[in-house]
Amino acid sequence: MRRIGVFVCHCGSNIAATVDVKKVVEMALLEQGVVHAEDYPYMCSEAGQSHIAEAIREKQLDGIVVCSCSPRMHEATFRKCAEKNGLNPYLVEIANIREHCSWIHKDMQEATEKAVILMRAAVAKVHLNAPLKAGESAVTKRALVIGGGIAGIQTALDIADAGYHVDIVEKEPSIGGRMSQLDKTFPTLDCSACILTPKMVEAASHENITIHTWSEVEKVSGFVGNFTVDIRKKARYVNMDKCTGCGICQEKCPSKKPLNEFNRGLNNRSAIYTPFAQAIPNVPVIDAAACIKLKTGKCGICEKFCQAGAIDYAQTDEIITQQYGAIVVATGFDTIKLDKYGEYAYGESKDVITSLELERIMNAAGPTKGHLERLSDGKAPKEIVFIQCVGSRCSDDRGKPYCSKICCMYTAKHAMLIRDKYPDTNVTVFYIDVRTPGKNFDEFYRRAVEDYGVNYVKGQVGKVAPQSDGSLLVHGVDLLENKQILKKADMVVLATAIEPNSDVRKIATMLTASIDTNNFLTEAHPKLRPVESPTAGVFLSGVCQGPKDIPETVAQAGAAAVKVIGLLAKDKLKTNPCTAKADELRCNGCSQCAGVCPYGAISYETRQVNDHGIREDRRIAVVNSALCQGCGACTVTCPSGAMDLQGFSNRQIIAEVDAICR
Amino acid sequence: MQELMERAKELLASGEVARVLGWKKGENDWDVEPRFFESVDSLQDFVYDGFCGANLSKYMIEAGKKEGKTLVFLKPCDSYSYNQLLREHRVDREKAYIIGVGCKGKLSISKIPFDGIVSVQGASYPDVSENLTVQTLYGTQTVAYKDAMLERCHVCKGKEHVVYDELLGESTDTVDADRFAEVQRIEAMSPEEKFAFFQKELSKCIRCNACRNVCPACSCRKCVFDSTAFNSDQKANTTSFEEKMFHIIRAFHVAGRCTDCGECSRVCPQGIPLHLFNRKFIKDINNLYGAYQAGSDLETKAPLTNFTLDDAEPGVGRG
Numbered sequence: 001m002r003r004i005g006v007f008v009c010h011c012g013s014n015i016a017a018t019v020d021v022k023k024v025v026e027m028a029l030l031e032q033g034v035v036h037a038e039d040y041p042y043m044c045s046e047a048g049q050s051h052i053a054e055a056i057r058e059k060q061l062d063g064i065v066v067c068s069c070s071p072r073m074h075e076a077t078f079r080k081c082a083e084k085n086g087l088n089p090y091l092v093e094i095a096n097i098r099e100h101c102s103w104i105h106k107d108m109q110e111a112t113e114k115a116v117i118l119m120r121a122a123v124a125k126v127h128l129n130a131p132l133k134a135g136e137s138a139v140t141k142r143a144l145v146i147g148g149g150i151a152g153i154q155t156a157l158d159i160a161d162a163g164y165h166v167d168i169v170e171k172e173p174s175i176g177g178r179m180s181q182l183d184k185t186f187p188t189l190d191c192s193a194c195i196l197t198p199k200m201v202e203a204a205s206h207e208n209i210t211i212h213t214w215s216e217v218e219k220v221s222g223f224v225g226n227f228t229v230d231i232r233k234k235a236r237y238v239n240m241d242k243c244t245g246c247g248i249c250q251e252k253c254p255s256k257k258p259l260n261e262f263n264r265g266l267n268n269r270s271a272i273y274t275p276f277a278q279a280i281p282n283v284p285v286i287d288a289a290a291c292i293k294l295k296t297g298k299c300g301i302c303e304k305f306c307q308a309g310a311i312d313y314a315q316t317d318e319i320i321t322q323q324y325g326a327i328v329v330a331t332g333f334d335t336i337k338l339d340k341y342g343e344y345a346y347g348e349s350k351d352v353i354t355s356l357e358l359e360r361i362m363n364a365a366g367p368t369k370g371h372l373e374r375l376s377d378g379k380a381p382k383e384i385v386f387i388q389c390v391g392s393r394c395s396d397d398r399g400k401p402y403c404s405k406i407c408c409m410y411t412a413k414h415a416m417l418i419r420d421k422y423p424d425t426n427v428t429v430f431y432i433d434v435r436t437p438g439k440n441f442d443e444f445y446r447r448a449v450e451d452y453g454v455n456y457v458k459g460q461v462g463k464v465a466p467q468s469d470g471s472l473l474v475h476g477v478d479l480l481e482n483k484q485i486l487k488k489a490d491m492v493v494l495a496t497a498i499e500p501n502s503d504v505r506k507i508a509t510m511l512t513a514s515i516d517t518n519n520f521l522t523e524a525h526p527k528l529r530p531v532e533s534p535t536a537g538v539f540l541s542g543v544c545q546g547p548k549d550i551p552e553t554v555a556q557a558g559a560a561a562v563k564v565i566g567l568l569a570k571d572k573l574k575t576n577p578c579t580a581k582a583d584e585l586r587c588n589g590c591s592q593c594a595g596v597c598p599y600g601a602i603s604y605e606t607r608q609v610n611d612h613g614i615r616e617d618r619r620i621a622v623v624n625s626a627l628c629q630g631c632g633a634c635t636v637t638c639p640s641g642a643m644d645l646q647g648f649s650n651r652q653i654i655a656e657v658d659a660i661c662r
Numbered sequence: 663m664q665e666l667m668e669r670a671k672e673l674l675a676s677g678e679v680a681r682v683l684g685w686k687k688g689e690n691d692w693d694v695e696p697r698f699f700e701s702v703d704s705l706q707d708f709v710y711d712g713f714c715g716a717n718l719s720k721y722m723i724e725a726g727k728k729e730g731k732t733l734v735f736l737k738p739c740d741s742y743s744y745n746q747l748l749r750e751h752r753v754d755r756e757k758a759y760i761i762g763v764g765c766k767g768k769l770s771i772s773k774i775p776f777d778g779i780v781s782v783q784g785a786s787y788p789d790v791s792e793n794l795t796v797q798t799l800y801g802t803q804t805v806a807y808k809d810a811m812l813e814r815c816h817v818c819k820g821k822e823h824v825v826y827d828e829l830l831g832e833s834t835d836t837v838d839a840d841r842f843a844e845v846q847r848i849e850a851m852s853p854e855e856k857f858a859f860f861q862k863e864l865s866k867c868i869r870c871n872a873c874r875n876v877c878p879a880c881s882c883r884k885c886v887f888d889s890t891a892f893n894s895d896q897k898a899n900t901t902s903f904e905e906k907m908f909h910i911i912r913a914f915h916v917a918g919r920c921t922d923c924g925e926c927s928r929v930c931p932q933g934i935p936l937h938l939f940n941r942k943f944i945k946d947i948n949n950l951y952g953a954y955q956a957g958s959d960l961e962t963k964a965p966l967t968n969f970t971l972d973d974a975e976p977g978v979g980r981g
Binding site: 506509510583585586587588589590591592595596598604611616619637639640641650651654 | 727750751752881882883884885886889891892915916963964967968969971
């Protein structure tokens with residue numbers, strides 16, 4: 001029989017205000033094997049821990065239950081405390097009576113009853129806990145950054161500067177990401193490319209950074225410190241070593257139909273292309289779907305004109321496999337599709353555009369060479385209406401429930417730039433709220449209103465109706481004046497909500513990193529671990545974690561880099577001893593567990609077993625405990641229950657359930 | 663039948679196989695049972711007719727532990743079970759000589775609706791369109807062969823063997839029903855009706871374990887219901903609720919591996935349509951992950967133990 005001590009924490013009033021802690025102590029003493037129980041205001045404090053230490057010594061405890069907060073908070077604290085006092089740390093169990101109980105209940109009697117049940121379950125489990133010993137695993141001192149936008153670039157630069165090698169994987173032909181598509185940046189109005197391209201160049205020339213563009217992560221296996229990643233380098237059809245970036249191929253290419261993705265499909269590009277002038281690497285790719293040579297075998301014009309002989313139509317996708325210690329996700333965002341917003345006539349009229357499209361129109365390298373003009377007739381717009389929160393802060397399923405955070409500021413920027421460059425153009429902004437928290441942000445917005453005469457109208461737009469004369473009739477409402485507004489506009493700009501890049505789900509699944517209902521990657525803790533994924537060794541940088549602007553993205557990118565550096569600086573990591581183990585007498589050798597193991601930790605051997613006197617050679621599963629991460633997939637697959645997870649055995653879990661149902 | 667017996671004798675006499683796994687005549691025409699025949703002489707009791715519904719694949723687990731090769735007769739549907747066991751490394755292909763035998767539909771004595779049955783004629787070389795002549799204590803009766811067939815033969819998987827060394831005999835197409843019709847009928851019930859249906863059926867269970875013992879997918883060395891490791895060994899037969907759990911847990915354990923051989927329902931002395939549980943799983947698997955037949959080959963990844971990024975995620979409300 002175990003000698004178990006139960007320690008009930010008040011957590012100030014966090015627990016004690018809702019749970020009768022004295023009652024929990026009293027009930028604990030009635031449990032089998034419990035020889036000590038006490039409550040204390042802050043169990044995690046030095047003094048609280050000394051109570052535990054004293055009880056271990058005086059009552060010879062060999063099992064401890066702490067009824068307190070989530071094990072994610074203080075399990076490590078109490079395990080260390082036990083270890084320091086000569087008890088195996090895995091003989092400590094936490095009953096979460098805060099997050100799972102006091103915080104979510106109001107009625108003291110009910111909450112106390114539940115706290116007692118949770119305590120009982122933990123006591124039942126600790127009876128079956130076995131001492132476990134953590135092993136060690138090595139750390140591969142190389143990081144992978146998925147996404148080559150400003151977030152990925154900054155993270156890579158910071159890690160590389162600390163002396164560790166970083167690979168950036170970017171699915172587009174060039175690094176740069178969304179920021180490379182922007183014209184000016186708020187609140188300083190400096191040119192986006194002018195501040196981004198130096199960082200791109202720095203990343204490209206850094207001795208510790210390898211950039212894989214036109215590449216995608218194909219497969220991830222392993223775990224913190226020891227990831228193995230397959231990267232698909234898509235066929236570029238251009239030899240990167242030979243190409244000089246002269247651009248003659250793009251000039252001569254006869255296939256000029258494909259939509260230019262970089263310009264948001266507002267104009268066309270050639271089948272062989274670099275997305276923009278400052279692209280890194282400055283080596284074009286051939287769009288196989290549009291290339292006449294690759295489709296029909298006839299053409300070959302680019303090859304003929306390429307003096308460097310860099311064109312290689314025979315190139316195929318290449319898979320490179322690389323080991324990493326840490327992975328940073330920096331997959332960024334895209335604007336949402338507007339097909340559910342028929343009322344704004346986007347797609348119906350060429351003069352209804354998204355803000356990102358306006359960004360390209362305003363840019364000197366854009367489809368209109370930077371001239372503000374209507375895409376329908378090329379005329380200069382005299383009345384422009386901006387509509388805010390298109391798909392953001394949306395309560396139905398057409399859009400997103402969250403605030404996209406950047407729209408208020410970039411709309412103020414657009415409005416200001418237009419008023420500055422085209423003073424005879426009127427700008428009206430329909431908004432729900434103007435949100436400008438950020439250094440120099442509100443000042444910026446006020447300049448747009450006060451100095452540049454931008455007309456802000458609090459209210460939403462119900463309809464944009466294209467008129468026969470080519471104009472757009474905007475049906476809006478002014479909530480402050482409480483009146484309907486009908487406004488004729490030449491151009492309507494939609495502040496379209498942003499959402500995580502569509503690839504993020506695939507990547508999150510490969511990394512077993514969790515994502516929320518909006519497909520943003522989840523942090524390990526929303527306040528205290530904002531740049532870490534709950535999956536060890538996976539870190540978050542930029543908008544993949546939540547909407548943010550450039551300064552915030554760069555700050556978070558640096559923070560993620562620091563976490564990576566902290567991990568890579570270690571030579572060894574302690575491994576989790578809660579790994580799977582096969583019972584040789586029950587194992588059928590059926591290989592189902594090996595099939596579901598995401599870490600390749602299970603192999604088979606034929607060995608002689610002695611099954612109650614019968615000796616026979618059997619095929620038995622063997623778990624490599626260095627590779628096993630204790631996910632438990634094998635234990636639920638095993639039909640005979642031969643596979644069990646140490647520290648979370650079937651018996652322990654059944655004992656907990658039985659205690660709860662008692 | 664003669665053909666099979668001759669071939670078995672030949673292989674046994676030549677020493678190519680050490681024993682024959684087949685069916686043995688019983689006291690009555692319908693009391694056929696699986697049997698290892700160790701000698702040419704013992705083969706006089708060998709039988710192969712309409713009552714040889716028993717799927718012999720599972721016995722090949724034991725056969726694999728014996729010296730030498732075992733000749734086994736597998737009907738087309740049995741061969742799926744053997745393949746599934748092969749895939750799970752439970753049988754040794756090297757130690758099996760498989761004769762794929764033709765099948766023209768198998769009979770169920772409980773489907774012959776007469777009292778006092780003495781003998782059944784017409785089961786040896788049956789044709790689905792013919793009648794069986796049944797001698798009873800009260801006179802001679804006839805019943806259409808088709809009407810006395812096992813449920814599984816009405817939804818037969820086909821005439822092809824998926825694994826064999828040689829083939830003997832012809833098969834007949836016996837399909838005349840929709841495999842999932844009964845599952846659909848139950849799916850359409852209200853929760854209360856479903857509960858009442860299963861309550862009625864499963865309350866007949868006497869926990870004889872015949873379904874488990876005959877099931878080729880229930881091949882664990884130590885069944886969880888017999889294991890002392892989970893405190894469940896003595897639990898499962900104490901209340902009617904736990905009887906239900908036995909069958910439901912069993913269905914979960916064989917999900918994705920069950921070839922729908924129908925042995926569970928065939929051997930149930932209480933006539934519980936146990937195959938319906940498995941077939942519901944099969945139907946769901948087909949709907950969610952695309953058509954899959956367990957045991958059809960050794961390569962296709964089983965949907966429940968395989969993961970692809972575009973897997974259906976029923977019940978997961980993510981994004």
